[in-house]
Amino acid sequence: MSVAREAIRFDNVAKSFAEYTAVEGISLSVNAGAFLSVVGPSGCGKSTLLNMAAGLMNPTRGSVSIFGEPLSGINRKAGYMFQQDALLPWKTVEENICLGPELRGVPSSETIAQAHEWIERVGLKGFAHRYPHQLSGGMRKRVAMAQTWINNPEIIFMDEPFGALDVHTRLRMEGEILKLWAETNKTVMFVTHDLEEAIALSDEVVVLSAGPASRIVGTYSVNLKRPRNLIDIKTEAAFNDIYGLVWRDLREEVLRSYERS
Amino acid sequence: MSAPKRTPIVVWQLLLGAALLALWEAGSRSGLLDKFFFSRPSDIVRRVAEMFASGAVWGHLATTLLEAALSFAIGVAGGVLFGFLLARNRFLSQLLDPYIRVANALPRVVLAPIFLLWFGLGIWSKVALGVTVVFFIVFFNTFQGVREVDPVIVNNARMLGASERQLIRHVLIPSALAWIFSSLHISIGFAIIAVVVGEYLGAAKGIGYMISQAEGVFDTTGVFAGMAILAAVVLCVGAIVDRLERYLLRWKTRDDAAPESHL
Numbered sequence A: 001m002s003v004a005r006e007a008i009r010f011d012n013v014a015k016s017f018a019e020y021t022a023v024e025g026i027s028l029s030v031n032a033g034a035f036l037s038v039v040g041p042s043g044c045g046k047s048t049l050l051n052m053a054a055g056l057m058n059p060t061r062g063s064v065s066i067f068g069e070p071l072s073g074i075n076r077k078a079g080y081m082f083q084q085d086a087l088l089p090w091k092t093v094e095e096n097i098c099l100g101p102e103l104r105g106v107p108s109s110e111t112i113a114q115a116h117e118w119i120e121r122v123g124l125k126g127f128a129h130r131y132p133h134q135l136s137g138g139m140r141k142r143v144a145m146a147q148t149w150i151n152n153p154e155i156i157f158m159d160e161p162f163g164a165l166d167v168h169t170r171l172r173m174e175g176e177i178l179k180l181w182a183e184t185n186k187t188v189m190f191v192t193h194d195l196e197e198a199i200a201l202s203d204e205v206v207v208l209s210a211g212p213a214s215r216i217v218g219t220y221s222v223n224l225k226r227p228r229n230l231i232d233i234k235t236e237a238a239f240n241d242i243y244g245l246v247w248r249d250l251r252e253e254v255l256r257s258y259e260r261s
Numbered sequence B: 001m002s003a004p005k006r007t008p009i010v011v012w013q014l015l016l017g018a019a020l021l022a023l024w025e026a027g028s029r030s031g032l033l034d035k036f037f038f039s040r041p042s043d044i045v046r047r048v049a050e051m052f053a054s055g056a057v058w059g060h061l062a063t064t065l066l067e068a069a070l071s072f073a074i075g076v077a078g079g080v081l082f083g084f085l086l087a088r089n090r091f092l093s094q095l096l097d098p099y100i101r102v103a104n105a106l107p108r109v110v111l112a113p114i115f116l117l118w119f120g121l122g123i124w125s126k127v128a129l130g131v132t133v134v135f136f137i138v139f140f141n142t143f144q145g146v147r148e149v150d151p152v153i154v155n156n157a158r159m160l161g162a163s164e165r166q167l168i169r170h171v172l173i174p175s176a177l178a179w180i181f182s183s184l185h186i187s188i189g190f191a192i193i194a195v196v197v198g199e200y201l202g203a204a205k206g207i208g209y210m211i212s213q214a215e216g217v218f219d220t221t222g223v224f225a226g227m228a229i230l231a232a233v234v235l236c237v238g239a240i241v242d243r244l245e246r247y248l249l250r251w252k253t254r255d256d257a258a259p260e261s262h263l
Ligand SMILES: Nc1ncnc2c1ncn2[C@@H]1O[C@H](COP(=O)(O)OP(=O)(O)OP(=O)(O)O)[C@@H](O)[C@H]1O
Pocket: A017, A020, A022, A040, A041, A042, A043, A044, A045, A046, A047, A048, A049, A083, A193, A211
């Protein structure tokens, strides 16, 4: 049996903001090529974990390694789709999507065609020359997805990417992500508050406890066969078994976080 | 049924202006306003026309515009440069903070005589005065603009591979541009005012000099004529900046337009 490569590793990581400890004692390993989701109550520290793995924040204690190398500074192997709007408002859809290649010195003649493939893939044909403020929230999310994926990073962080999308578009985007992921062997770390989404997409689901000093409550393997049919999967018995199992733990944390606030 | 056509606001604005001028004209003709102190619009218009017809005004206008353009260019360049430098360098901004405050608190008019001594009666004493005004307006706005950049956008650009220099080009400058532009509107007006004040206090040429000459012989019409020409110039230049802004900030929605400057 070959040993799986480790793409991301958190070693006893803690992060405090001044007095407030957001996360503590986080040890987690994500295998290369895995699709891992992080769920937990609002404010528990999911985005904080991604920020540390992206190298945008240093852990207060512990360390993060990427493919076995301790991370310092920006994680050059990763793309990050942020929870907030992060498109450059002064660039059009096309310019936003071309930005990554442009920054790395790829000539624009090579990028444009690729960008238009992405524009079509995320369903924004005809919007190439719009500015972000002329798009709906869901459309902006789809541009952000193209902006991140066009760079072809080995690791992708996605922070609640589909919260703003309607059910139909959401299913389409989720399907697109799974297809791309299966084709390209990327490692995905995916944050969501929707447990159904987490289970439907992932190989593994991590549940965080309510903050402060949030910890990992449990890690659950999702052994559903791939490729998955995202519409039908939610009615499968195996899906519901896993859902029941994870929800028991998550429910408790959600209730705890209600009590505290 | 279509809604009744609304009269565009410009029409009302022009009507108001015309009404005020008519009132002024009527007041001075009826003797209610002393012609010696208030002149009258018809005289002022005639005077302006004469000044352009004889060509006497061109030299003055050119001098004032040159001085204003130089102070604007130097002031904006310096303001943007220092604004960026200090916004990106915490130590430098903290070190210089009290000095900048003191320098900005100084009324510029008191500098005019000193600049006259240093740079003489020619254009450079006026340019120096104009620069001290423009620089600070642009500097504060640039500083603020760079500081207010959305950190999520900065992080996004960095994750996409931006180096520090690319960050400045793709994120910081465009983001600060809205602030810089809001300062340009104001600083153009102030540049013209500053050089005219400079000319007024001591010069051999320029609109300000022209006004002070007219004032010296109690020629109220001449003073108003100079003011009218200045106002027209400021309006024209403002319209050009407006055009430029509309183009460069086309990515912005109109309702979250550039922030107001604090003067
Ligand atoms: N820069 C910061 N300064 C101070 N506190 C912060 C900062 N970033 C996050 N926090 C705090 O850390 C905690 C975790 O924040 P984080 O954004 O990681 O939560 P989250 O799990 O992503 O929540 P959500 O699901 O609502 O996005 C929160 O209590 C938040 O207030």
